[in-house]
Amino acid sequence: MTPASDVRPTLDAVWRIEGGRIVATLAAACGDLALAEDLAQEAFVEALRSWPDGGMPDNPGAWLTTVGKRRLIDTWRRRERLDERHRAMAAELEEHAEDRWEPIDDDVLRLVFTACHPVLSKEAQIALTLRVVAGLSTEEIARLFVVPVATVQQRIVRAKKTLGAAAVPFETPEPSEWRARLSAVLGVVYLVYTEGYSATTGDRWMRVELADEALRLGRMVAGLLPREPEAHALVALMELQSSRFPARTAADGSPILLDDQDRTRWDRAQIERGRAALRRADALGRGRGAYGLQAAIAECHAMAPSADETDWERIVLLYEALGRLAPNPVVDLNRAVAVSRATGPASALLIVDRLAGDGALRGSHLLPSVRGELLAQLGRTEEARSELATAATLAQNARTRAVLEAKLAAL
Amino acid sequence: MKYMLIMRATPAAVEAYKDIPFDEVITRMGRYNEEMIKAGVLLAGEGLAEDVDTTGFVVDFASEPPAVTDGPYGEIHELFNGFWIIQVSSKEEAAEWAKRCPLGPGSKLEVRRVTDESDFADFADNEYIQKESEWRAAEATAAAAAAKGDEAP
Numbered sequence: 001m002t003p004a005s006d007v008r009p010t011l012d013a014v015w016r017i018e019g020g021r022i023v024a025t026l027a028a029a030c031g032d033l034a035l036a037e038d039l040a041q042e043a044f045v046e047a048l049r050s051w052p053d054g055g056m057p058d059n060p061g062a063w064l065t066t067v068g069k070r071r072l073i074d075t076w077r078r079r080e081r082l083d084e085r086h087r088a089m090a091a092e093l094e095e096h097a098e099d100r101w102e103p104i105d106d107d108v109l110r111l112v113f114t115a116c117h118p119v120l121s122k123e124a125q126i127a128l129t130l131r132v133v134a135g136l137s138t139e140e141i142a143r144l145f146v147v148p149v150a151t152v153q154q155r156i157v158r159a160k161k162t163l164g165a166a167a168v169p170f171e172t173p174e175p176s177e178w179r180a181r182l183s184a185v186l187g188v189v190y191l192v193y194t195e196g197y198s199a200t201t202g203d204r205w206m207r208v209e210l211a212d213e214a215l216r217l218g219r220m221v222a223g224l225l226p227r228e229p230e231a232h233a234l235v236a237l238m239e240l241q242s243s244r245f246p247a248r249t250a251a252d253g254s255p256i257l258l259d260d261q262d263r264t265r266w267d268r269a270q271i272e273r274g275r276a277a278l279r280r281a282d283a284l285g286r287g288r289g290a291y292g293l294q295a296a297i298a299e300c301h302a303m304a305p306s307a308d309e310t311d312w313e314r315i316v317l318l319y320e321a322l323g324r325l326a327p328n329p330v331v332d333l334n335r336a337v338a339v340s341r342a343t344g345p346a347s348a349l350l351i352v353d354r355l356a357g358d359g360a361l362r363g364s365h366l367l368p369s370v371r372g373e374l375l376a377q378l379g380r381t382e383e384a385r386s387e388l389a390t391a392a393t394l395a396q397n398a399r400t401r402a403v404l405e406a407k408l409a410a411l
Numbered sequence: 412m413k414y415m416l417i418m419r420a421t422p423a424a425v426e427a428y429k430d431i432p433f434d435e436v437i438t439r440m441g442r443y444n445e446e447m448i449k450a451g452v453l454l455a456g457e458g459l460a461e462d463v464d465t466t467g468f469v470v471d472f473a474s475e476p477p478a479v480t481d482g483p484y485g486e487i488h489e490l491f492n493g494f495w496i497i498q499v500s501s502k503e504e505a506a507e508w509a510k511r512c513p514l515g516p517g518s519k520l521e522v523r524r525v526t527d528e529s530d531f532a533d534f535a536d537n538e539y540i541q542k543e544s545e546w547r548a549a550e551a552t553a554a555a556a557a558a559k560g561d562e563a564p
Contacts, residue, residue, distance in 0.1 A: 017508070218451070
């Protein structure tokens with residue numbers, strides 16, 4: 001006999017491991033992700049109720065799936081939709097013990113594609129994916145994103161309703177849609193990651209947790225899509241970025257920038273995992289996409305003994321390629337920073353001035369802070385001062401502002 | 412958080428394993444590893460060779476310089492014969508994965524949390540002079556922008 005208080009953490013852990021497969025199995029049975037999620041919830045509640053007295057089943061995943069399927073049959077009965085197929089399933093449930101459990105990877109893949117469907121808003125995709133694919137509780141998602149639990153619940157309810165309204169089938173995409181749909185899936189994983197990597201709210205460990213969650217999700221997706229180079233490249237990018245976490249923050253929580261990081265504190269094992277993932281992507285022989293190029297940039301940093309000994313010219317080249325694949329002023333700005341390291345501030349300033357002339361990144365502190373930095377290096381102190389002051393005014397994040405003000409004071 | 416699952420077995424358990432066809436042992440372990448890879452939790456894992464008598468030795472720091480000996484293998488009752496490192500979200504999840512390991516009576520898994528930077532937070536180096544380049548912030552924003560497609564951030 002297990003007390004209820006002990007069941008909850010264990011059940012949560014089982015859900016982390018099996019939740020996605022349970023929902024995927026149920027969704028494959030009924031063709032409806034929203035219904036499957038409801039059924040899975042009911043099974044979860046049932047376990048909370050019965051495990052404390054009856055003890056934990058030998059195969060908790062199978063037990064939960066069976067309960068979910070029984071509830072599904074009840075639902076069909078209520079809707080008077082019991083045809084031959086459903087009777088067969090009911091008979092099968094009667095016959096087999098609750099330890100038969102053979103989840104199918106393809107069902108999990110369908111689940112991933114459905115949860116990241118383009119009819120959903122980014123927020124809805126993220127909430128639903130973490131909930132049904134990663135098996136996180138609503139409370140955990142709320143904690144990681146520093147939003148009220150009710151907000152997360154609302155997003156999930158809305159997401160389920162939207163899928164229903166759009167009659168989204170529980171299927172992997174057609175070949176003609178494949179690329180766009182894959183990019184949506186990878187985009188969701190990476191958005192979760194960047195939220196963890198550069199969050200402006202919450203304490204640092206929470207952010208690391210979120211980044212770890214994205215990595216786990218990314219590894220899972222790469223496992224489901226072993227033939228997709230960008231899935232492996234995304235894992236590579238996240239591993240390489242995360243390898244710097246131990247060196248990114250000072251004891252007082254202030255950020256330590258790349259140049260000043262103690263590289264001995266980078267996680268070498270993680271760097272190796274990242275490089276291995278990039279090699280897997282490359283081995284597929286289809287070239288590098290946006291994630292592959294960013295991973296290659298991260299790899300350049302990871303392999304450099306110091307900031308000055310970094311292969312900046314290669315980084316410039318990689319940013320040029322990335323800018324052509326996915327034109328974006330922030331990529332241009334990063335290229336400018338790399339150019340300043342490779343060939344000096346004057347040529348970098350040309351790029352930044354062109355961006356400023358185009359009105360790019362207006363209202364963001366990024367452009368004036370880089371421009372101020374370059375002007376300072378060129379000895380144009382007065383102009384640098386004014387740019388950095390502008391940047392400090394625009395900075396959203398208090399830590400960033402403090403760094404800019406310190407730089408201003410040092411001029 | 413990361414956990415290390417440390418495989419320990421009594422010599423009796425190691426002997427008992429020899430009754431199972433090695434092919435089957437590999438298959439069972441392989442299936443277990445694959446489960447963890449698919450779930451995205453396996454970071455590393457290695458098995459240690461059983462021929463400790465010929466290839467294993469002990470470096471003992473009781474003396475200066477340390478002495479290399481053949482080791483007290485004759486007298487230990489448990490052999491450390493492999494490990495996994497997994498990244499999970501809770502102690503309970505580590506326990507769930509550990510319970511799934513295809514081991515039999517006589518074997519144990521010792522499950523230990525691997526330290527991370529938070530364990531050393533009090534000792535973090537704090538002599539850095541804050542030298543500002545917006546590199547990191549820009550890099551992160553670029554990443555977010557790339558994830559969103561090509562709309563400007």
